Amino acid sequence: MPSSQLGFCFTSNVLGEFLWGIETNALAKPDQPNIYLQMQAKWLQFIFNSLDAYFKLLPLPWLRRFAQKRLFSEETNNFFSQLTKDALELRAKDANSQSRVDFLNHLRQLQEKKGITHDDMVGHILTTMLNGYETSAAVLFHTIFYLAHHPEYQEKLRAEILENIEEDGYVSYQNLSSLPYLDQCFHESIRLITVVAFYSRICTESTVLDVGNGHVIPIRVGDVVSVPIFSYHHNPDYFPKPSEYNPDRFNNAAHVDLIKKGIFMPFGSGPRICAGTHLGTMEVKTCLVEIFKSYRVKCCAKTIPEKRHDSPTFIMGIDGEFWLEYERL
Numbered sequence: 001m002p003s004s005q006l007g008f009c010f011t012s013n014v015l016g017e018f019l020w021g022i023e024t025n026a027l028a029k030p031d032q033p034n035i036y037l038q039m040q041a042k043w044l045q046f047i048f049n050s051l052d053a054y055f056k057l058l059p060l061p062w063l064r065r066f067a068q069k070r071l072f073s074e075e076t077n078n079f080f081s082q083l084t085k086d087a088l089e090l091r092a093k094d095a096n097s098q099s100r101v102d103f104l105n106h107l108r109q110l111q112e113k114k115g116i117t118h119d120d121m122v123g124h125i126l127t128t129m130l131n132g133y134e135t136s137a138a139v140l141f142h143t144i145f146y147l148a149h150h151p152e153y154q155e156k157l158r159a160e161i162l163e164n165i166e167e168d169g170y171v172s173y174q175n176l177s178s179l180p181y182l183d184q185c186f187h188e189s190i191r192l193i194t195v196v197a198f199y200s201r202i203c204t205e206s207t208v209l210d211v212g213n214g215h216v217i218p219i220r221v222g223d224v225v226s227v228p229i230f231s232y233h234h235n236p237d238y239f240p241k242p243s244e245y246n247p248d249r250f251n252n253a254a255h256v257d258l259i260k261k262g263i264f265m266p267f268g269s270g271p272r273i274c275a276g277t278h279l280g281t282m283e284v285k286t287c288l289v290e291i292f293k294s295y296r297v298k299c300c301a302k303t304i305p306e307k308r309h310d311s312p313t314f315i316m317g318i319d320g321e322f323w324l325e326y327e328r329l
Contacts (some may be wrong), residue, residue: 002321002322002323003141003144003145003297003322003323003324004137004141004321004322005030006027006030006140006141006144007136007137007138007140007141007144007287008026008037008040008133008134008137009026009027009030009037010026010027010137010140010283010287011132011133011134011136011137011140011283012024012026012034012036012037012040012133013025013026013027014132014136014283015128015129015132015133016036017102018102018103018128018132018279019102019103019104019125019128019129020083020084020087020104020125021087021090021091021097021100021102021104022083022087024036024037039076039079039080040129040133042073042075042076043072043073043076043080043126044133044134046071046072046073046076047071047072047130050071072126077122080122080125080126081118081119081122084118084121084122084125085118087104088104088108088121091104091105091108103124103125103128107121107124107125127275128275128276128279131274131275131276131279131280132276132279132280132283135195135196135276135280136276136279136280136283136284138193138195139186139189139190139193139195139280139284140283140284140287140288141322142189142192142193142322143185143186143189143284143288144288144291144297144322144324145306145322145324146188146189146192146245146306147185147292147297148297148298148299148303148324149245149299149303149306150245151296151298153185153245153247154292154296154297156181157181157182157185157288157292158292158293158296160179160180160181160182161179161182161289161292161293162293164179165293171289171293173282176282176285176286176289179285179289180251181247182285182288182289183250184247184248184250184251185247185288186281186284186285186288187247187250187255187264187266188245188246188247188249188250189245190266191233191239191264191266192233192242192243192245194229194230194233194234194266195266196229196268197228197229197230198226198227198228198229198230199226199227199229199265199268200224200225200226200227201224201225201227201272202222202223202224202225203219203220203221203222203223203224203225204221205221206218206219206220206221207219227265229265229266232262232263232264232265233264233266235263238258238263238264245306267280291326294328294329295326295327295328295329296326296327296329297324297325297326297327298324298325298327299324299325300323300324300325302321302323303322303323303324304321304322304323
């Protein structure tokens with residue numbers, strides 16, 4: 001079955017529940033047309049097209065005025081705005097759901113306390129969806145893909161999962177946060193694909209960057225600095241044989257030191273670190289546990305090789321469909 005579609009269906013389901021308190025049915029009916037998946041795909045494609053045009057015009061500032069001014073299309077913006085309005089109306093009528101701990105209730109509280117507008121609420125929702133939809137899906141199906149190519153790592157992960165299953169058949173939140181090999185597999189996946197290849201920041205205080213060998217680079221207020229995360233994550237000085245998937249490279253606290261040094265930054269760093277870090281991590285880990293406790297995932301005749309292709313979007317990874325075989329245990 002195509003594992004990338006599985007990833008998108010899963011993250012769509014999670015975000016539907018978390019953001020609007022609705023069931024998208026993306027997983028329950030994966031073979032049927034789904035308006036949520038369709039609109040999310042249109043929404044993301046419009047964003048990528050806008051960003052692609054913007055970056056291509058960076059060397060030609062006099063042409064930027066012809067670039068697309070909107071980051072979100074009017075069609076998808078209207079859809080998610082109406083969806084948010086409908087969800088708020090349903091929540092107001094359902095007293096039982098008003099105590100739920102979810103994003104929609106958080107926004108309702110902000111509306112009451114700080115008077116945020118409907119457009120503010122939609123903006124917060126779309127920002128969170130951007131953090132937790134395709135990025136989380138990409139890490140999820142790449143991890144499944146790599147573990148199918150490396151059954152020895154998959155068996156080691158499965159053993160850890162089965163050792164920590166509770167009586168009800170699930171892994172508790174506390175255990176999910178403290179499974180070392182699951183953490184290693186997750187970190188190695190986000191290192192290898194580096195979902196977002198670079199981050200850009202605007203300098204707010206002039207400084208001088210020492211790049212070694214007596215060379216310095218002055219950085220002035222207003223300068224835009226791009227941090228090449230993908231290059232950092234594939235530097236053999238820090239990650240030997242960087243193109244190979246090897247979760248064991250994270251079997252110690254060395255990566256913690258790399259995080260402190262600003263070398264391993266899958267979610268960025270500092271005050272502008274990805275706001276969806278925790279949500280995305282829990283999304284991916286929860287799904288991996290549910291899959292590998294019950295299925296052995298194997299390569300099949302249609303599985304593409306374990307090699308890197310150019311990514312068609314700003315979300316990095318291997319291009320192409322991820323066909324894999326799922327064997328029930």
